[in-house]
Amino acid sequence: xxxxxxxxxxxxxxxxxxxxxxxxxxxxxxxxxxxxxxxxxxxxxxxxxxxxxxxxxxxxxxxxxxxxxxxxxxxxxxxxxxxxxxxxxxxxxxxxxxxxxxxxxxxxxxxxxxxxxxxxxxxxxxxxxxxxxxxxxxxxxxxxxxxxxxxxxxxxxxxxxxxxxxxxxxx
Amino acid sequence: xxxxxxxxxxxxxxxxxxxxxxxxxxxxxxxxxxxxxxxxxxxxxxxxxxxxxxxxxxxxxxxxxxxxxxxxxxxxxxxxxxxxxxxxxxxxxxxxxxxxxxxxxxxxxxxxxxxxxxxxxxxxxxxxxxxxxxxxxxxxxxxxxxxxxxxxxxxxxxxxxxxxxxxxxxxxxxxxxxxxxxxxxxxxxxxxxxxxxxxxxxxxxxxxxxxxxxxxxxxxxxxxxxxxxxxxxxxxxxxxxxxxxxxxxxxxxxxxxxxxxxxxxxxxxxxxxxxxxxxxxxxxxxxxxxxxxxxxxxxxxxxxxxxxxxxxxxxxxxxxxxxxxxxxxxxxxxxxxxxxxxxxxxxxxxxxxxxxxxxxxxxxxxxxxxxxxxxxxxxxxxxxxxxxxxxxxxxxxxxxxxxxxxxxxxxxxxxxxxxxxxxxxxxxxxxxxxxxxxxxxxxxx
Ligand code: HEM
Ligand code: FES
Numbered sequence: 001x002x003x004x005x006x007x008x009x010x011x012x013x014x015x016x017x018x019x020x021x022x023x024x025x026x027x028x029x030x031x032x033x034x035x036x037x038x039x040x041x042x043x044x045x046x047x048x049x050x051x052x053x054x055x056x057x058x059x060x061x062x063x064x065x066x067x068x069x070x071x072x073x074x075x076x077x078x079x080x081x082x083x084x085x086x087x088x089x090x091x092x093x094x095x096x097x098x099x100x101x102x103x104x105x106x107x108x109x110x111x112x113x114x115x116x117x118x119x120x121x122x123x124x125x126x127x128x129x130x131x132x133x134x135x136x137x138x139x140x141x142x143x144x145x146x147x148x149x150x151x152x153x154x155x156x157x158x159x160x161x162x163x164x165x166x167x168x169x170x171x
Numbered sequence: 172x173x174x175x176x177x178x179x180x181x182x183x184x185x186x187x188x189x190x191x192x193x194x195x196x197x198x199x200x201x202x203x204x205x206x207x208x209x210x211x212x213x214x215x216x217x218x219x220x221x222x223x224x225x226x227x228x229x230x231x232x233x234x235x236x237x238x239x240x241x242x243x244x245x246x247x248x249x250x251x252x253x254x255x256x257x258x259x260x261x262x263x264x265x266x267x268x269x270x271x272x273x274x275x276x277x278x279x280x281x282x283x284x285x286x287x288x289x290x291x292x293x294x295x296x297x298x299x300x301x302x303x304x305x306x307x308x309x310x311x312x313x314x315x316x317x318x319x320x321x322x323x324x325x326x327x328x329x330x331x332x333x334x335x336x337x338x339x340x341x342x343x344x345x346x347x348x349x350x351x352x353x354x355x356x357x358x359x360x361x362x363x364x365x366x367x368x369x370x371x372x373x374x375x376x377x378x379x380x381x382x383x384x385x386x387x388x389x390x391x392x393x394x395x396x397x398x399x400x401x402x403x404x405x406x407x408x409x410x411x412x413x414x415x416x417x418x419x420x421x422x423x424x425x426x427x428x429x430x431x432x433x434x435x436x437x438x439x440x441x442x443x444x445x446x447x448x449x450x451x452x453x454x455x456x457x458x459x460x461x462x463x464x465x466x467x468x469x470x471x472x473x474x475x476x477x478x479x480x481x482x483x484x485x486x487x488x489x490x491x492x493x494x495x496x497x498x499x500x501x502x503x504x505x506x507x508x509x510x511x512x513x514x515x516x517x518x519x520x521x522x523x524x525x526x527x528x529x530x531x532x533x534x535x536x537x538x539x540x541x542x543x544x545x546x547x548x549x550x551x552x553x554x555x556x557x558x559x560x561x562x563x564x565x566x567x568x569x570x571x572x573x574x575x576x577x578x579x580x581x582x583x584x585x586x587x588x589x590x591x592x593x594x595x596x597x598x599x600x601x602x603x604x605x606x607x608x609x610x611x612x613x614x615x616x
Contacts, residue, residue, distance in 0.1 A: 049356045050367060057362070077452055080363075096452075097363070101342030101471075103335065103454040117456035118339065119472070120609035133472065135549065157362075 060152045065091070065145075065171040073107045073125060079154050081141055082107055082114070084125050090168025093152040094127045095139040105138065114138065126163040137162045143169040195416040205420070207392050209400060211412040212419055216401045221296075224426040225289035231427050232282040233388060235434075236320075237381060239275040247327065249373035251366050254329040255448045262445060273438035279321050281434065283463050286314050294493075294588060295506050295516075297581075298402035304494030306394040311490055313387055316380065318463065323376040325461050326369060334449035335458040337372075338364050339468070346476040363451070404504035456608045465602025466595045472610060473534045475554030482561060486591060499581045508582050515572045515586030522568065523593035531601055535612055565591070 018026070060079040068074060068085045075082050075096070084092045094114070096104050103118035113130060114123040122131035127138035139157035143150055148171060160167065196210035215221070246265060248257045261268035290310065293299060299307035326337045341364070344355040360367025395401070413419075446455075460468045470479040489496070507513040544552040568590055572583035607613035 047357070047360075047371075049359070049361050101339045101476075102345075102363075103338065103342075103458055104452055106453070117454050117609070118335070118458035120611070132549075135475070 057155050060154060062093075062150045062152055064148050065150060071125070073109070075107060076152075079141075079152060080104075081152060081154065083150070083152070084127075086126060086168060088168075090165075090170050091143055091150060092126060092168060093141040093143050095141060095157050097139065097157070098134060099129075099136050099138060100134040127160075128163045136160065140167060145169065145171050192414050195414045199415045205415070207396070208415045208419060209396055211414050212400065213403060213406070214411045214413050215403050215406070217413065217418055217422065219422070221401055221403065223288070223292055224423075225285050225292055227423055227426055228430050229282060229285045229289055230388065230392075231430055232278045232285065232434075233384060235278050235431075236275060236282065237384075239271055239278070240377065240381075242271055243275055244377055249327070249369050251329060251369055251449075254327065254369060258328045258330075258445060262443070269443070270438060273441070273443045274434060276443040277438050277441070278434060279324060280462075282317055283321055286317050290314060290490075291592060293402075295585075296402045297500065297503050297505070297508065299494050300498055300500045300503065302398040303394075303402070306391060306398055307494055308491060309387065309391050309394065311487075313384075313391060315487075316384060316387060320376065320380050320384070321461065321463065323372040323380065326364070326372045327376065328445055329369065329449050331446040331449055331455050332444060334364055334451065335454050336460050337368070338454075339458055340460050340464060343467075343471070343476060343480070346480060348477070365451075402504045457606060457610050459602065459606070462599065462603050466599040469531070469598040469602040469606075473531070474557040475550060477550070478554040478558040481558055485562070493584075497581045497584050499579065502581070507585050508579075511576055511578050512582035512585045515576055515578050515582050516589040518572070518576070519568065519586035519588070519590035520593045523590045523597060527594045527597040528601070531598075532612075 060076060060081075062074075062076060062079075062083055068083060068091070070085050070089050071087045073082050073084045079093075080096050082094045082096060084094050086092070096106075096114075098105050098116040098118065098121055100116065100119055100121050103116050105114040105116045105121075105123065107113075108115055112125055114127070115121075116123075116134070119133055120131065121129065121134035123134070123138050124130055127140065129135075129137060137160050139159055141152050141154050141157055143152055145151070150169075150171070199205045199208055199210045243261070246257060246261055246268065248254055258272070261272050263269070293307065293310065322337075322340065326333045341355045341359055344358070345351045347354065356362060358368070358371060359365075360371050459465060467479060467483050470482060473479075474482075502508040502512070507516050544556075565587060569583050569587050572578045572586040573580075576582070576586075578586065604615045605612055
């Protein structure tokens with residue numbers, strides 16, 4: 001800082017007082033830093049991921065449980081998921097986003113598997129990987145049951161390594 | 172026509188064409204475009220084989236991309252409902268729209284190639300040491316910038332190609348530990364490629380990146396002069412110097428005209444790809460990234476995404492620290508350092524040509540590491556293990572060059588560099604031509 005100016009704090013006890021010049025430049029520096037961080041924070045918030053109205057991410061009402069026979073898979077294109085019903089009657093809302101690099105998988109009823117056309121991953125009805133390169137089972141969305149009607153919340157997908165029985169939802 | 176020539180000369184030099192060397196030199200110093208040049212250049216720096224004109228061609232293409240890009244902006248609309256119809260109209264209705272889009276598209280792709288070749292040329296001439304180390308890093312930054320330019324531009328037509336290439340490309344990002352998902356969400360402005368992503372990419376492509384490009388290039392050129400011009404071998408006797416006008420300016424003009432003519436003919440002959448409107452429910456099979464990422468995508472088929480990303484990152488880092496890694500400037504300006512260096516380079520290239528396709532075949536058809544080492548996590552059997560094997564192989568090549576060829580450090584690095592570059596080209600070629608439905612190996616002919 002003030003290198004070539006006279007030091008005004010000669011008579012102040014050492015270490016207890018700061019010169020006015022040092023105090024002011026320190027304060028200005030600190031204010032500048034705060035201002036910089038604030039501006040950066042504002043820019044980040046301004047650019048942050050946002051949700052456009054009407055795009056996917058809301059709660060999808062899929063209907064009453066009886067309309068889905070056990071062992072069936074029904075696609076909900078707007079919700080980006082498949083409603084799968086295991087043979088014991090439990091439900092899973094399986095994201096259609098392939099866990100490899102994010103392509104959309106499709107359901108093939110005859111071999112009974114989800115297939116991803118991009119790099120050839122296959123998954124079974126419960127989302128387990130049957131054929132890599134996908135590293136883990138398909139994501140799921142939380143299901144809630146209200147008056148016998150299933151609701152799927154697509155705001156946040158749940159990641160899982162593989163299927164476990166407690167993931168199934170029963171009516 | 173002499174009156175026309177005279178008028179152009181007056182515009183160019185603000186007076187009659189300078190006839191004496193002294194005046195010619197002042198004309199360079201006084202003109203804003205020519206000012207980038209020194210007033211005189213060593214005769215040996217003017218030889219075409221010194222630069223192959225690659226930096227100049229890249230600069231010309233950048234200017235061309237800005238001009239055609241600004242024109243396209245007048246007809247383009249970054250909304251998922253209107254982007255595709257806008258590009259379709261450019262292709263089919265608007266006079267010369269198809270040509271304009273073609274020039275922008277192919278210039279962007281050509282730039283990718285010329286920038287990489289430019290880097291290879293600078294590496295071969297040893298132009299990254301001493302004073303020039305800063306500009307080597309700046310140049311590497313420009314290479315990454317061109318990649319980002321192409322990546323963001325790829326999404327804009329909003330066709331199937333665009334949608335799925337960006338989906339797969341940003342899917343790759345999600346494997347970056349800890350921050351990956353956040354970075355991908357931030358870039359896309361949401362969890363999937365949709366309206367926010369298109370708007371983000373558009374803002375980057377036509378506003379932020381061009382500003383960075385213009386400042387970056389200006390700095391790059393300024394540093395070339397600061398660092399003493401193009402790298403040439405040390406001169407034994409007093410080297411003859413020639414004035415920039417006419418010697419350098421004429422050569423530049425010649426290269427520029429040939430490039431423009433070639434690009435124009437290509438853009439007229441080869442239609443710019445445009446597929447069906449993006450359909451988020453139905454990816455095409457196979458879904459490939461843009462061609463310049465296919466080398467990395469090919470790696471992905473053979474190892475865990477984390478390992479492939481790490482390998483790409485290590486390669487880029489190696490290039491960035493090259494000025495510190497190889498400081499031996501005794502052979503500055505000699506292509507490939509020496510006869511031994513040349514041999515190392517040839518050997519590295521040959522290795523890569525043989526070894527890379529072989530490894531791709533073996534891993535694709537016979538070797539299944541994760542199944543072989545079943546109880547071990549795939550993160551190790553398919554990630555750490557192939558990564559270590561690859562890095563070990565690279566170290567082996569370096570050591571082999573040092574031992575068998577008695578190559579110096581910097582000559583052995585030529586061999587390593589040439590191996591890595593040729594391997595990347597082979598992987599890219601496999602990705603472009605030899606991968607069919609389900610990314611299975613196919614024979615293209
Ligand atoms: C290094 C520079 C640049 C590169 C490598 C590049 C590359 C690309 C690519 C690959 C596309 C996709 C075009 C297609 O395949 O159809 C594109 C589109 C586009 N670019 Fe650029 N670009 C560059 C600079 C610019 C600049 C400076 C602007 C404007 C200021 C611009 C404006 C546009 C527009 C409006 C489109 C959409 C129209 C279309 O898709 O045909 N570009 N760019
Ligand atoms: S994205 Fe599904 S297999 Fe690659």
